[in-house]
Amino acid sequence: VQLQASGGGLVQAGGSLRLSCAVSGRTFSTYAMGWFRQAPGKERAVVAAISLSGSRIYYADSGKGRFTISRDNAKNTVYLQMNSLKPEDTALYYCAATMALGSSVYKQAESYDCWGQGTQVTVSS
8 A cells, every 4th residue: 555645834833734645555444544743853653543434533632622633535535634733743744554443543653554755844933
């Protein structure tokens, strides 16, 4: 499976961005999805995760109330809507996929075996 992330950019604090991750190669609806980010000098950390159907969602504390993960299984795409962005949200954002069953969500990077190339988000103060 191939993942292509897009939608990053430079935005002022308080602004919004919507990241997209297009998935190709396998049946998208069999993959649980996640968004991760990695800032310079820091470890990759989960931002949000979503189950196969979207019935279960997980948000890290860093994005609760500001970020929304969603998926469109008809378009083979997962999204991350980011509002009220802060300078500390600056990072390289990655989407990830793992084959799953049921309504599981996966919070650990080690749970995912397919990764996109990353899209840079820079928030200026």
